[in-house]
Amino acid sequence: MRRIGVYICHCGTNIAGKIDVEKLAEYARGLPYVAVARDYRFMCSEPGQEQIRKDIREHGLDRVVVAACSPRMHEQTFRKVCQESGINPYFLQIANIREQCSWVSEDPAGAMHKAMDLLRAAVERVVRHRPLPSQEVRVHPDVLVVGGGIAGIQAALDIAEGGHRVHLVERLQSIGGHMAQLDKTFPTLDCSACILTPKMVAAGTHPLITLHTYSEVADVSGFVGNFRVTIRHKATYVDHKRCTGCGICQQKCPKRVPSEYEEGLGLRKAIYTLFPQAVPNKPVIDRQNCIYFTKGRCRACEKFCEMKAIDFHQEDWEEVVDVGSIIVATGYDLMDPSVMELYGYGRYPNVITPLQFERMASAAGPTGGRILLKDGKEPKDVAILHCVGSRDKNYHEYCSRVCCMYALKFAHLIRERTSANVFHFYMDMRCFGKGYEEFYERVQSEGAILIRGKAARITDEGLASEEEGRLVVHAEDTLSGESLRVPVDLVILATAMEPRSDAEDVARAFRLGRSRDGFFLEQHPKLAPVSTASAGIFLAGTCQGPKDIPDTVAHASAAAAKSLSLASRGMVEVESMVSEIDPELCAGCRTCVALCPAEAIEYLPRLRVSRIQAALCQGCGACAAACPSGAAQLKHFTSDQILSEIDALMGA
Amino acid sequence: MDAQRNDPSPAVEMGEGRMMDEGELDFGFAQEVSAEPGGEGIVKCFACGSCSAGCPVRRFHPTFNPRRIIRMVLLGMRDAVLRDPFVWLCATCFTCQERCPQGVRIADLMRALKNLALRSGNMPEGIPMQVNLLREKGTLYPLDEFDNKKRTKAGLPPLPGAHEDVGVLLGDLADLGRPKEE
Amino acid sequence: MENKTYALFLGCTIPARVRQYEQSVRAVAQRLGIRLVDLEGFACCGFPLEPVDHHAALALGARNLALAEEAGLPICTLCSSCTSALCEVSRTLSRNEEERERTNRLLAKIQRRFQSPVEVRHFVRILLEDMGLDRIREACVRPLDGIRLAAHYGCHLLKPTEIHQGFDSVEDPRVLDDFIRSTGAVPVDYSRKKQCCGGSVLMADQRTALEIARDKLAELRDLEVDALVVVCPFCGVMYDSNQKVMEKIFEETYGIPVLYLPQVLGLAMGMEEKTLGLKSHAVKTKGLLEKLQAQAEG
Amino acid sequence: MTMHAALIIDSGGGWIETFRNLCRRILEEGGVDALLVPQHLPRSPMVQYTLVRDAERLEGVNPVAPVLPLNGGTLAARLTREDPGARVAALLRPCEIRAFLELVKLHQGERQRILLLGIDCLGTFEPPEFQDWVKENSSWDGEAFLRSMRDSGRPPEGAPALRSSCQVCEHPTPEGAADVEVWLLGTDPDRLLLHSTTEEGDRLLKGLGLDPGEPPKGRQKAVTSLEEQRREARDQLFRDVSSRLLPLEKILETLSSCIHCQNCRDVCPICYCKSCVFQGPSLDHPSAQYLRWAGRKGAIKMPTETLFFHLTRMAHMSTSCVGCGQCSSACPMGIPVADIFRFVGHRTQSLFQYVPGRDLEEPLPLATFREDELSPP
Known part of the structure; x- marks a missing residue:
């Protein structure tokens, strides 16, 4: 004979405001097997928990039903209470009478009725609960970090400093990411390279960090604590073990193409490093442009390389590494503003993107840090358009968070280096970080002209001869109500940060969710901002949403802390609610094998049945749903448990 | 020849420093407008002004300003919006609507405001005549025998002068001859 | 797509005041082999009624679309406002069930019915897309x-x-x-x-x-x-x-x-x-x- | 893919006799150790599958008797689940081959372990009706049925109607899924025509010393025309099912006569479970539960889970349903189970552009994932 204790939570007025909790407790006392039923203001509080412990002891309860909030909130809390009192933690059932009842019901009588149904179903179900063991598996101490921008570098360094090996995978031939392209950083105006390069070097030389540059993750299998990752190394056509990075090959290569790193403003060779401070500072050959690969001739690099490091026969190769956790730090793309035809990007040469401006402003960039127009002259007037593609339902609804600040930084740099007027066309000035408002005031005092209104369009239609060849920004200054046409020489579009174009594929590979804006979805927007729905996989930086550098670094360190805490504990509790297959019933059809996302099901040809490897099973239940004979069952969600719950819900 | 200008009424001349009394405002007005077809998006406006900046009427008319009209609706200035001729100034050119970052269907919204204004009797003089023509003939330019003769001369087929069934369709339209009493 | 037949929608202004436009359209269409048919009964497209009453304007537009649908012909328009008005009506009524029912209740009075979207294209667009x-x-x-x-x-x-x-x-x-x-x-x-x-x-x-x-x-x-x-x-x-x-x-x-x-x-x-x-x-x-x-x- | 048509001229003993001889030669000279083939049982008009190893035991072979007491796809699966240790061949109708291929995909059989002879199917009768008809017509002869179907598209005068499932079957030919096809449609009635579609088939026909010949000209047209006619009948049936049987209030009525005997499941070739969930205890409710239900509704039909049973079975097998109609034939209450399942199966299969039994390379809809699945075409 079961002895069930039923505990009904008031949750302040959250539940008790709609449902008569005392009457509900009274109802519970009339249900089969119920030995005790109580209501209490806050069941999750220590006195509430203590009441359950006491009842288990004194009344010999062997099952507990808590009618309260969603099991997402406190299922773990009450399982622990059960365990501490000597009964199996899975002898608990939560009836969600808050999110699914009091909060969503308008009519108190209806809510009461529903609460009674839910409670009765929970009682019927808990009777059929079976004890499940707690299981732990070893956590592989190494960590994979995907993406070598500032987020990936920071996370890798934190983990390596914590004493664990890190595999840092970067798609390009050098780590550094977007930050390596920036000139100065707001609001302190540190030189981006000056603060980033030491970190890049530290990551490149750390004995516990293995850099996998010019590489991509080809496959991920396994689960928290035990991931197996296949890394595909793209052919560089340069033997990096022999290469000393002397640079002679780059000097001798005759082929010049627009440089991606310089955002098309400068040229690079067909054999090239990304930039002089690249880590590792070894070149790769760009097959699409190399004269040898396209025409079968040249080989200048090979001829001049004293180390004999050029290897045109190199092929892509794969490497498998085992890790305990993964940090995804794949960053963002800058939106291509040419789709917004009204701003003329691509049509007017002096309409540029922020990264183009950064390269122009950089002393190491193609103009040596001088702000110049396409014809080499200095601009007299510059317009910066805020919110290009951000806060715009036609493109991205969200605020990109960094544009206001870098726009102000641009104004500062322009005022510092030229005598140009700088016009900001903004809708709201969002300067919310530490020292940001102060920076805004500083740039205002430096003479930036602030126009509160979104630019309606940019034309090249000068009205007078002195406007010939200039650009005209049309906007309303909404604060004065005046319509403006502002002739300028250079327009910088503060374009939106958007999810990487391959975010969909990355999400699938790592089993990540994506939010409506397309960025990777964190487990909880406030309380679990680096965790994901996949245990052991964490997010760092702008792949989760637009961030500035300080926020990115903080986010990355948080992700590193998550990986470190897994690694340092060395063990992780794995799901007890796993599936199992009854070999007596299994017909060996292997439908479940094909469906299992965790690859946890193996087929045993001799016995002609399939078997679930409990350590790999994530408890998703796909096998149980697909198995027609019911041979596969998900523990704690077995057919008899669910059907009895439904029966009780439907029954009077 | 003289071209008539509909100058703004005092209600629109908010002017600097004029104090609006809360009692003059109807805070349900925005909801009422957003219930009209086309008015749905109005509450999303964040007043960036890209509508006004591109508006061709705004360039030539002293007070017409779509951003400000939206603000007036959101603020509940019902009488000022519905009694003034300015809602009729929108050219329905869709320039603003195409560019609005918030997806406010500004041209449709102006259409909805015209519908509302008309219900309280505010409309240009020509409207009742147009409605009557459509009700009686189904076309704004009914063809008579003389017209069809000219058409024939130009090598064009003659066309019917009226479409009676249109009147049946428009039977529910209020008689616009006299403004409704408030 | 080539040499399709279209119901020619003239609207109010053209047949009375801008005959030269109509003349040139008919001549060019004939030269290029585009068949334009005059449907008995096409009246105002509804655009002038938009500022007056949205629903009445819809009904007026839908009346024309129903005529074309009965004839089984796509519509060729010459006036840009007629084009956008008729396109808009077709789009609204095929997406918005409530408006469709409301409009069809009105149309029932004249024994007509809007059933499915009707293709409406301006003559210029037909020239570009059918001819090239x-x-x-x-x-x-x-x-x-x-x-x-x-x-x-x-x-x-x-x-x-x-x-x-x-x-x-x-x-x-x-x-x-x-x-x-x-x-x-x-x-x-x-x-x-x-x-x-x-x-x-x-x-x-x-x-x-x-x-x-x-x-x-x-x-x-x-x-x-x-x-x-x-x-x-x-x-x-x-x-x-x-x-x-x-x-x-x-x-x-x-x-x-x-x-x-x-x-x-x-x-x-x-x-x-x-x-x-x-x-x-x-x-x-x-x-x-x-x-x-x-x-x-x- | 090889295309090998071979002709055997009728020796005068009739088509069926020629076919019996062919079976004998397959066992004696074709390198085949055992042949699964339908035969008249001694002292019974009924035709049943026999597994023959001795070439002398073929006297009752009749592949054109219009009756299908059970779907042989299950038997083929049973013979190939493990290595049978001998070379096995089977003569199957198209719906049986398709069922077998579904079972192969479900790993209940192995295609390489069997040589398939597929025969055109002109339709079958309900077994009891077939039995009565044969009893009444002592001179009955399978060839008369064949001739009548070929000439008029209808069974001979006085014969029962084809089973509903056969009337709407748009797959009357093996469609390349067998190794050797036995053609009946659009062929000369005095000739037995074999057509090989695989290398295995080629080997068999060559081994028997059969020379390749020209495929008959009228075949394609006869097949297309029959398929077209069947598709029309099928669409008519679907219209009928969707209006008469399937609406929510009507399906309850349609299934209300079900006595939960589960015969339909037993004969279904796709129902491959070792033990059905409906045989387990999970749907045995406490006695008091029945009374509570009856109390709430006033009265309940017993047994209770009949609708749930059919819906569950539909969920499990409708993507693989080949429409063989065995379920209807097996229902003691005359419920048109197959008509309903065929209709639902058609809908679920179209959703995944899946044709059960068409191709072993096509994965089962449930066992795979396509990004565009379930998005409207």
């Missing part, structure tokens, strides 16, 4: 070499974008310039190319409407164009019939003939002035025709 610029170029046997023409796109040929399904770019339209180029004439780029004619404001505020129209004419006069090319009777009336009025009010002269695109095409196809109704314009086209003649001879 290459076919047009081939048909232009008397190229308009050296003639400088400015395209006026107007508003409703392209906007709102969602009902025109990406016909041409709103912010950087090209289609009319492409047509002009295909006749051998020079399409003139100018800053107010996308500016509205102001016609819709005429009833509410004549002065503002004329100021909007004048703005464009003044620029075109300075650019010394030979003619302005339009595809909508509203725009045509605004720039042609009202040009003299504007000259008086603003005390300046423009002298810019206003041609409908099919007239330009017809000229390049070697058609007669009479066929194209070129003598029915308020601003005389004589100068232009003489220039054309001179070009041909010299």
Whole structure:
């Protein structure tokens, strides 16, 4: 004979405001097997928990039903209470009478009725609960970090400093990411390279960090604590073990193409490093442009390389590494503003993107840090358009968070280096970080002209001869109500940060969710901002949403802390609610094998049945749903448990 | 020849420093407008002004300003919006609507405001005549025998002068001859 | 797609006031093998009723769509406002069940019913999509070499974008310039190319409407164009019939003939002035025709 | 893919006799150790599958008797689940082959372990009706049925109607899924025509010393025309099912006569479970539960889970349903189970553009994932 204790939570007025909790407790006392039923203001509080412990002891309860909030909130809390009192933690059932009842019901009588149904179903179900063991598996101490921008570098360094090996995978031939392209950083105006390069070097030389540059993750299998990752190394056509990075090959290569790193403003060779401070500072050959690969001739690099490091026969190769956790730090793309035809990007040469401006402003960039127009002259007037593609339902609804600040930084740099007027066309000035408002005031005092209104369009239609060849920004200054046409020489579009174009594929590979804006979805927007729905996989930086550098670094360190805490504990509790297959019933059809996302099901040809490897099973239940004979069952969600719950819900 | 200008009424001349009394405002007005077809998006406006900046009427008319009209609706200035001729100034050119970052269907919204204004009797003089023509003939330019003769001369087929069934369709339209009493 | 048959939707203004447009459309269509059928019963498209009562306007538009649907024909429009009004009605009624039912209750009074979306395209779009610029170029046997023409796109040929399904770019339209180029004439780029004619404001505020129209004419006069090319009777009336009025009010002269695109095409196809109704314009086209003649001879 | 048509001229003993001889030669000279083939049982008009190893035991072979007491796809699966240790061949109808291929995909059989002879199917009768008909017509002869179907598209005068499932079957030919096809449609009635579609088939026919010949000209047309006719009948049936049987209030009525005997499941070739969930205890409710239900509704139909049973079975097998109609034939209550399942199966299969039994390379809809699945076409 079961002895069930039923505990009904008031949750302040959250539940008790709609449902008569005392009457509900009274109802519970009339249900089969119920030995005790109580209501209490806050069941999750220590006195509430203590009441359950006491009842288990004194009344010999062997099952507990808590009618309260969603099991997402406190299922773990009450399982622990059960365990501490000597009964199996899975002898608990939560009836969600808050999110699914009091909060969503308008009519108190209806809510009461529903609460009674839910409670009765929970009682019927808990009777059929079976004890499940707690299981732990070893956590592989190494960590994979995907993406070598500032987020990936920071996370890798934190983990390596914590004493664990890190595999840092970067798609390009050098780590550094977007930050390596920036000139100065707001609001302190540190030189981006000056603060980033030491970190890049530290990551490149750390004995516990293995850099996998010019590489991509080809496959991920396994689960928290035990991931197996296949890394595909793209052919560089340069033997990096022999290469000393002397640079002679780059000097001798005759082929010049627009440089991606310089955002098309400068040229690079067909054999090239990304930039002089690249880590590792070894070149790769760009097959699409190399004269040898396209025409079968040249080989200048090979001829001049004293180390004999050029290897045109190199092929892509794969490497498998085992890790305990993964940090995804794949960053963002800058939106291509040419789709917004009204701003003329691509049509007017002096309409540029922020990264183009950064390269122009950089002393190491193609103009040596001088702000110049396409014809080499200095601009007299510059317009910066805020919110290009951000806060715009036609493109991205969200605020990109960094544009206001870098726009102000641009104004500062322009005022510092030229005598140009700088016009900001903004809708709201969002300067919310530490020292940001102060920076805004500083740039205002430096003479930036602030126009509160979104630019309606940019034309090249000068009205007078002195406007010939200039650009005209049309906007309303909404604060004065005046319509403006502002002739300028250079327009910088503060374009939106958007999810990487391959975010969909990355999400699938790592089993990540994506939010409506397309960025990777964190487990909880406030309380679990680096965790994901996949245990052991964490997010760092702008792949989760637009961030500035300080926020990115903080986010990355948080992700590193998550990986470190897994690694340092060395063990992780794995799901007890796993599936199992009854070999007596299994017909060996292997439908479940094909469906299992965790690859946890193996087929045993001799016995002609399939078997679930409990350590790999994530408890998703796909096998149980697909198995027609019911041979596969998900523990704690077995057919008899669910059907009895439904029966009780439907029954009077 | 003289071209008539509909100058703004005092209600629109908010002017600097004029104090609006809360009692003059109807805070349900925005909801009422957003219930009209086309008015749905109005509450999303964040007043960036890209509508006004591109508006061709705004360039030539002293007070017409779509951003400000939206603000007036959101603020509940019902009488000022519905009694003034300015809602009729929108050219329905869709320039603003195409560019609005918030997806406010500004041209449709102006259409909805015209519908509302008309219900309280505010409309240009020509409207009742147009409605009557459509009700009686189904076309704004009914063809008579003389017209069809000219058409024939130009090598064009003659066309019917009226479409009676249109009147049946428009039977529910209020008689616009006299403004409704408030 | 080629040589389809269309129900020709003339709207209110064209048959009474802009016959030259209709003449040139029929002539060009015939030359190119586009069949245009006159459906008995097409009345007003509903656009003029939009400011009065949205639902009544829908019903009026739907009445025309129902007629075309019964005849099993797609619609060819000549007026940009008719185009956007009918497209909008078709789109609204096929997506919005409530409006469809409300409208069909009204239509039931005249034994009609809107059932499914009806294809509505402006004649220009049909020319581009069914014929293609290459076919047009081939048909232009008397190229308009050296003639400088400015395209006026107007508003409703392209906007709102969602009902025109990406016909041409709103912010950087090209289609009319492409047509002009295909006749051998020079399409003139100018800053107010996308500016509205102001016609819709005429009833509410004549002065503002004329100021909007004048703005464009003044620029075109300075650019010394030979003619302005339009595809909508509203725009045509605004720039042609009202040009003299504007000259008086603003005390300046423009002298810019206003041609409908099919007239330009017809000229390049070697058609007669009479066929194209070129003598029915308020601003005389004589100068232009003489220039054309001179070009041909010299 | 090989295309090998071979002709055997009728020796005068009739088509069936020629076929019996062929079976004998297959066992004696074709390198085949055992042949699964339908035969008249001694002292019974009924035709049943026999597994023959001795070539002398073929006297009752009749592949054209219009009756299908059970779907042989299950038998083929049973013979190939493990290595049978001998070379096995089977003569199957198209719906049986398709069922077998579904079972192969479900790993209940192995295609390489069997040589398939597929025969055109002109339709079958309900077994009891077939039995009665044969009893009444002592001179009955399978060839008369064949001739009548070929000539008029209808069974001979006095014969029962084809089973509903056969009337709407748009797959009357093996469609390349067998190794050797036995053609009946569009062929000369005095000739037995074999057509090989695989190398295995080629080997068999070559081994028997059969020479390749020209495929008959009228075949394609006859097949297309029959398929077209069947598709029309099928669409008519679907219209009928969707209006008469399937609406929510009507399906309850349609299934209300079900006595939960589960015969339909037993004969279903796709129902491959070792033990059905409906045989387990999970749907045995406490006695008091029945009374509570009856109390709430006033009265309940017993047994209770009949609708749930059918819906569950539909969920499990409708993507693989080949429409063989065995379920209807097996229902003691005359419920048109197959008509309903065929209709639902057609809908679920179209959703995944899946045709059960068409191709072993096509994965089962449930066992795979396509990004565009379930998005409207």
